[in-house]
Amino acid sequence: MANTVLMDHDLMHTVEELGQQLRIDAVRASSAAGSGHPTSSLSAADLMAVLLARHLRYNFADPQAAENDHLIFSKGHASPLLYAMFKAAGAISGAELLTYRSRGSRLEGHPTPRLPWVEFATGSLGQGLPIGVGLALTGRCLDRLPYRTWVLCGDSELAEGSVWEAFEHAGWAGLDNLTAIIDVNRLGQRGPTRHGWDTAAYARRMQAFGWHTIEIDGHDPAEIDRAFAEAVSTVGQPTAVLARTRKGRGVSAVEDAEGVHGKPVADPDQAIRDLGGHRNIHVEVQPPARRQRPTSFRSKTPALPTYQTGEAVATRTAFGEALAAVGDARPDVVVLDGEVSDSTRTEFFAHAHPERFFECYIAEQQMIAAAVGMQARGWVPFAATFAAFLSRAQDFIRMAAISRASLRLVGSHAGVSIGQDGPSQMALEDLALFRAVHGSTVLYPCDANQAAALTALMAGLDGISFLRTTRGDTPVIYEAGETFPVGGSQVLRASLEDQVTIVAAGITVHEALAAADQLADDDIRVRVIDAYSVKPIDAGTLRQAARDTGRIVTVEDHWPQGGLGDAVLEVFADGAEPLPRAVKLAVRNMPGSARPAEQLREAGIDARAIAAAAKDLLARLSGASPSLLFHDHEDFSVLCAKSLHDHERKQSRGAAHPSRVADSSIFVPVSALLTGQFFLASPAAAANSVSEIPGTVARTES
């Protein structure tokens, strides 16, 4: 319901006073902290005073209430103003306000959801409006509730392209439940914006994108109030209120001044005097109009698609079919895609559940942001595009982690194996990018049944999870119905004679199995581990494999940095034992166009390369055996001297740090005892007698 009652003189005065109080509290907070952005807060104080007192429909006592309006400070650095609003609303105390930016305080430098009334972390500009679009879509299409989403934007951040993805999507969809309040204070961080106070320049642009615009004096409460009322009552178009304001408004030392962005005011006492001294206004923020029974969902267990072992099915296809099944079972699952649903296979869900499918067109930032908005209202979004193009939204993903958002991101067309489209379409860094997202889960299925299972599993995961799918068909190797827990792995080949462990994921699992077959022909047994859970990775199984075999080959359709190989190595970085012998196979050269099998071969990550790496690792000696099994003392002395000699010869080529040893001492590797890394180096007779000890390889030194 729009607040169309005009403000009478008393009310206007109160709102003006509230604006001044918000300013004073913003100054006090940043001065107490010794840092912060008071001038950016001061410009928007009247806008927020009017919003808080007159138009925001929000229950501070029940922040989760479904009917609540949403307020996003896209200009997150104006956090002092936001916290001043919380104080005015009685949500926080004056004492807490002054804990701003101090260690342990909920009032962080930029807003985060540690506060119950903050849904999204902001601070990276240009993100609030796209997220607001997500909320507006949710209100209209999913929740079917009339709440309004208010987004306070700065003018500088309108330079971000993501903002125009938002203007396009909202204008096109006619999201009249979305209101952007633009604080046009003409000054960016470093200096004036391009357009200064020329609000008409912004208005033209926004109108072209289908928005209704209102240009006002951002320090005139009556104008602000009329504009907000107009925005609320405008049907069929979202509205942008373009408010001309002065940065640092109300504090003469900094008002409209350059060079003071992001600094507390030099003289806060004078500032407070400028602002007319302390007020003590409490705002009774009007709660939303009516209370509805919250939507509750009846979920069933999904009837996942099943695939027969031996079939060749692309994991992207299985993902798509599984997602549709999950959508059947769970009415809270929604799907977003970036114009490539026929490639990612979200098309199956789109056909089955068009009312829960959101085509975002080629605008990945808006797509991710919309998902962030939707999950804040309890919906369960999956967002998909080519894995390579998820990087277009990397900063949004980074901020989503700070928002503690739960997103299920699916990237198809991973690796060189996509074939002839070439490197622009290949994701070769996505495992690295997603491992480096705080609290993320990174999953990479190798077959269709596993892909289906992981898709269903992701629906229940918190935080940011990423599923990497493959373009081409791969053999089904798992039975339908098998479970694949997060943090688990599948040991596909194992024996007591394993000499090398191959750790693979996704498409390289099949190459690893073929390599294992090739090696078996040469009587070399290898362990094959499908590390489908790249993060968290199955440390226990990997440690056991290191103990049992002592040698690890990792192989991934990905650059060498940051992906599966690093995830494996990381397991051993806990200081407990020496790092295992490990070799990372990965894509090292920039690919061109070629067929998938050619790509894998050229990249050195196919079965042939894996087998060769395993053999190489077995044959490798770095100057001496890792440990030597001797039958008696004398042999050791002989060998020891010989090895020392070798060692010293090596050392002389580099920095010298000789290890000296008393001739009669014997060094005992209990670690070798534990890891079973035994090489026998002694006369042949002795070699025979101990060769039945598991883990030993008999070698005789010449």
Place this chain on the structure above:
Amino acid sequence: MANTVLMDHDLMHTVEELGQQLRIDAVRASSAAGSGHPTSSLSAADLMAVLLARHLRYNFADPQAAENDHLIFSKGHASPLLYAMFKAAGAISGAELLTYRSRGSRLEGHPTPRLPWVEFATGSLGQGLPIGVGLALTGRCLDRLPYRTWVLCGDSELAEGSVWEAFEHAGWAGLDNLTAIIDVNRLGQRGPTRHGWDTAAYARRMQAFGWHTIEIDGHDPAEIDRAFAEAVSTVGQPTAVLARTRKGRGVSAVEDAEGVHGKPVADPDQAIRDLGGHRNIHVEVQPPARRQRPTSFRSKTPALPTYQTGEAVATRTAFGEALAAVGDARPDVVVLDGEVSDSTRTEFFAHAHPERFFECYIAEQQMIAAAVGMQARGWVPFAATFAAFLSRAQDFIRMAAISRASLRLVGSHAGVSIGQDGPSQMALEDLALFRAVHGSTVLYPCDANQAAALTALMAGLDGISFLRTTRGDTPVIYEAGETFPVGGSQVLRASLEDQVTIVAAGITVHEALAAADQLADDDIRVRVIDAYSVKPIDAGTLRQAARDTGRIVTVEDHWPQGGLGDAVLEVFADGAEPLPRAVKLAVRNMPGSARPAEQLREAGIDARAIAAAAKDLLARLSGASPSLLFHDHEDFSVLCAKSLHDHERKQSRGAAHPSRVADSSIFVPVSALLTGQFFLASPAAAANSVSEIPGTVARTES
């Protein structure tokens, strides 16, 4: 010079024929490959025929010529059309055309600079126009040459926000040397675009951003020709030619059909018949108007700023001052910034060389793209913003690597140490992101002199390099004038008694040095390595340290994944020995607001944490000593049995794979011999007699 001569009837007919030839060749190429995007190529064929025959000023024999026009296929998937154009111009043969997408061919699925006439890899949509803006800025402000940049865009990709960053920057700067040709074929990959053939909808938007627009029938060569002529002669505004076209034009089976995106035509022979059969038109593309002496630069050695050891100076400040000095010495260095030059300190360069400084406002994608454009013309761009916000341009950085571009990217405000602004402003994943960029160099200076040196060094680096700078002041520890080669490191503390190696970079170097002092008080000597070159990392020094100390603690102001720690671990992933024990210290919990020192402490990466980790590593026994030095045989048997017992007890809790050992055998760790990792475990008398052996720590087992 605009081609204002109207096309006479014969010329028009030739151009029409050329359009058909381009179509036929696009069909033939993709059919030969069995993959590709012919329908996306067919729609733009008339546009390109007119451009090639009438308006492009380009010397195919001299692609590096400074006066050449630039053509960018932002819709890179229309590569068949581009290659057909090269054939028509005589640059490639008909035989080579049919190698499209095959292994080893220069004609990749999406264009890359393997071809001399392609400056930028495209294929990730929405990038061509921002790069074109960079070229246009270069032509106007740097080269001062009148070349025109033509960018062929699809309509779907206009949804990308980056395109609107380009529209804004070009419109604002009045880049009339830039022409966007929009192939409005109404069909995206998955289905129709939002606006279909409503070119007026696009025109309104572009006009609002300050562009001149012309709407035409994209299959009428006369209209196209007039539009291009108008674009060339329009002064003060860039022009967008919005051409209504039909996807798959000329091939009746696919013309304006949905569901055929990205597929070769089913019946190429029929398609060729539809198109009127083979032509053999050669186009003599008009070269640029005049030949100028190319700009040559006289470079000097920069007079870098120098800092006194013991001073406290932020590396971001030293970077900024050094950059200005580099700018003094090298007239080809240009700098771009994203509205934060007072934070990144590019402001010093901006003041000294305003004609070579480009304020890009809060639009990181456009900033990176502009740099990509500039470096193609031989300029040496540095682009800077907060390291966290470089992730906004991650897809552009990814594509820049495929373009083999040389970019110098500088990210400030790295890590938790920025303090109270909180996590939205902190880069905690940037080392991971940049390590995963193909061919990148990743540098992280710890003091001002090192920062200055690395800044100067970066000016000469090819490929994508990244410099990570710190917000706060740090002590100057290096002398001015010291050199820091790429791939090097600095060993700051070393002795023959080192028991642990601490590997740090940037701000953690100072923490590591303080930790070393603390440990020295406890008589524990540690090696401290400043790994300022995170990629490539100094493998040799790290291996030596592993050999000498056997234990490594890495510590970084960064998440655990993908950064310094992984870079160190990676060194040992070549299967060679010796393999150290390693522990990674990094930021593991989401930070809040706090002062810098508090942040480092909370994150467990300060001196105290480093010292504790080193001690812990020293004390750590994985069930038994890494190796035991015994005075005689009997003691060993006793201990061995005891240890085995412990070992088996441990094993019974997990997977069982007992190592059995013959009672009378002795295991000799030559690795222990080499690494000097000795613990003495024997009666006290024996302990004393061997304690003078370097590297031994006397422990007595109870």
